Amino acid sequence: MSSVPLPPFAQRTSRLRASTIRELLKLTESRDILSLAGGLPSPDSFPLIDLRRESDRLLSEFGPSVVQYSATDGVPVLRSWIAEHAGATFGRTVDPETQILVTHGSQQALDLIGKVMVDEGDVVVVEDPGYLGMIQCFDLYGPQFEAVPGDENGMRTDVLAERLANGLRPKLVYVVANFHNPTGATLAFARRQHLAELADAYGFLIVEDDPYGAIRFRGAELAPVASFSDRVVHLSTFSKMVAPGFRVGWCIGPPAIIAMLNKAKQATDLHTSTFAQYLLANLVSQPGWLDDHRRSIVPIYRERADALADALAAEFGERALFHRPDGGMFLWATFPELTNTDAFAVNSIEAGVAFIPGQAFAVDQQPRSTARFSFATLSPEQLRVAAARLGQAYANTTKGTP
Numbered sequence: 001m002s003s004v005p006l007p008p009f010a011q012r013t014s015r016l017r018a019s020t021i022r023e024l025l026k027l028t029e030s031r032d033i034l035s036l037a038g039g040l041p042s043p044d045s046f047p048l049i050d051l052r053r054e055s056d057r058l059l060s061e062f063g064p065s066v067v068q069y070s071a072t073d074g075v076p077v078l079r080s081w082i083a084e085h086a087g088a089t090f091g092r093t094v095d096p097e098t099q100i101l102v103t104h105g106s107q108q109a110l111d112l113i114g115k116v117m118v119d120e121g122d123v124v125v126v127e128d129p130g131y132l133g134m135i136q137c138f139d140l141y142g143p144q145f146e147a148v149p150g151d152e153n154g155m156r157t158d159v160l161a162e163r164l165a166n167g168l169r170p171k172l173v174y175v176v177a178n179f180h181n182p183t184g185a186t187l188a189f190a191r192r193q194h195l196a197e198l199a200d201a202y203g204f205l206i207v208e209d210d211p212y213g214a215i216r217f218r219g220a221e222l223a224p225v226a227s228f229s230d231r232v233v234h235l236s237t238f239s240k241m242v243a244p245g246f247r248v249g250w251c252i253g254p255p256a257i258i259a260m261l262n263k264a265k266q267a268t269d270l271h272t273s274t275f276a277q278y279l280l281a282n283l284v285s286q287p288g289w290l291d292d293h294r295r296s297i298v299p300i301y302r303e304r305a306d307a308l309a310d311a312l313a314a315e316f317g318e319r320a321l322f323h324r325p326d327g328g329m330f331l332w333a334t335f336p337e338l339t340n341t342d343a344f345a346v347n348s349i350e351a352g353v354a355f356i357p358g359q360a361f362a363v364d365q366q367p368r369s370t371a372r373f374s375f376a377t378l379s380p381e382q383l384r385v386a387a388a389r390l391g392q393a394y395a396n397t398t399k400g401t402p
């Protein structure tokens, strides 16, 4: 073996943040811990029987063509379904030829957007707290993040408007408009319109990331930001609606941007799995399939969200403040008695339950008295046990403090 050291890494790797979540997940795998940390979709929601039937049919009827290389944009049957599905919610026609790119999960769309849009020093407006996967992948391209606070109605567009009026000139504004990760908040209707107006007035591009919109268990659906402006790249995915392991997502946007993302994707991975695309497209385009599937999975998440919210309310009372989730996979809580939730997280692991401290989602990575609990993976019974263990860990954390 040579004793000559390996060449150094590219300078940009110094900006790669390790994901606290992945580190914590490693820890929870090795012990008998109830994990509220991950946010993995419920395995009970995966339509395994339908997937098996459809994959047998595709392989026997179409053989080699469903496992061949395919076009970078995505297979036509999937792009047609996306165009129809999105067109209905956008309230305008989406052209499957020029406005859609199928990606390896919506995470890849974020990375491609970073690659083709973000130069060092460009201003990217994000919500604080924000989706860690977005912060991690945009960070690599050296933007200046501008954190705009949010509340239970999503990003404070009034704060954004004020900063724009004072000279802020972002290139991108990133929002998770439905059941935000980590806060669970949904961007209010008026704020969606306002954000779109600001984009049209100041010329920035909105990245609307929507993996959770289909998991709504209370209240009426809201029109996407993309329905109010065409300066939007709208991201979605089959990860939460069907199953994440296929890694099939997509983005819809202005033709010039989709064409550039397409070039970047060609260089990255040629195309998304042909078979996974055919399989999912053939499943979801069967008349009524998706509606039936949603009707069967949404109650699973509603029951779990309610079980966790009830158990936390009973266990913590006023010591934990949170809004009951209306959809998605996360409950975001503030613990006013704590200055940060780090020791609470460590004590929780000791007590046999894991969650992610709020600091992990802070754009400035400073301590926070918040925590993200995912109710997606555990059963209602397990969630009640998890809440009891959290209560015990909390008591250990505050023991001795006045």
Ligand SMILES: Cc1ncc(COP(=O)(O)O)c(C=O)c1O
Pocket: 039, 104, 105, 106, 107, 108, 131, 133, 176, 181, 209, 211, 236, 237, 238, 239, 244, 248, 249
């Ligand atoms: C807000 C947000 N965006 C994107 C993703 C990535 O999803 P996908 O599995 O489609 O890559 C996630 C996954 O948890 C997410 O929470």
